[in-house]
């Protein structure tokens with residue numbers, strides 16, 4: 001982690017930063033945007049640094065907690081119906 | 089599928105192979121999507137089954153080598169809108185435009201819960217995030233599922249949802265703000281320090 005005492009505690013364009021940050025995490029930002037933001041801005045801006053870690057944590061939590069598998073008997077039933085369709 | 093009506097004439101063997109190798113591997117992701125849309129296990133089962141049977145029926149319009157997952161998700165989303173949304177227990181839908189205008193307003197931006205902290209998230213080991221996601225309006229819920237859970241690109245999401253890419257971007261941004269608001273409410277009610 002960077003030296004927090006040297007980081008600014010207000011971000012003048014937090015909304016735009018957050019949008020850019022999300023685009024970066026979504027794999028939708030350009031290489032230049034990514035480099036500038038990750039290497040320069042994040043190191044010096046506390047709100048964006050915190051937002052970044054929050055965004056990452058939420059995504060991890062979503063992936064861990066919000067997926068579920070299809071019931072096995074449902075899968076079998078779908079397969080069976082398709083096979084019957086094929087034979088028909 | 090309206091825009092590209094390429095008609096293949098797959099043999100039964102080809103159909104069977106496409107179904108098994110390209111469609112079936114997405115069945116868990118598809119079930120999860122169906123469940124998150126309907127919020128009901130039985131409806132999710134029916135929706136998933138309908139979708140896979142439809143996919144089979146329209147298999148000749150699926151181009152091998154293209155994105156089967158996006159193709160399937162689009163069918164599921166359309167089936168949900170046409171067959172399930174009507175009878176779902178959710179309250180009547182608010183007009184899209186209205187919702188987006190509202191969430192676009194400065195007011196909402198000002199209350200972007202900057203007080204939610206990573207530490208309080210790590211305490212959410214139960215169903216908090218799942219409940220928070222389910223509590224969002226279905227259109228906001230959908231973009232979070234497609235992007236954060238399924239890893240679709242904005243362009244793919246635009247096709248699945250039949251909306252412009254700019255709308256994908258802004259809806260996603262608002263959906264995430266709303267999710268954070270919900271999470272921050274949970275954090276507060278659980279008594280974790282948020283700020």
Ligand SMILES: [Zn+2]
Pocket residue numbers: 010011012013014017041045047048
């Ligand atoms: Zn910043």
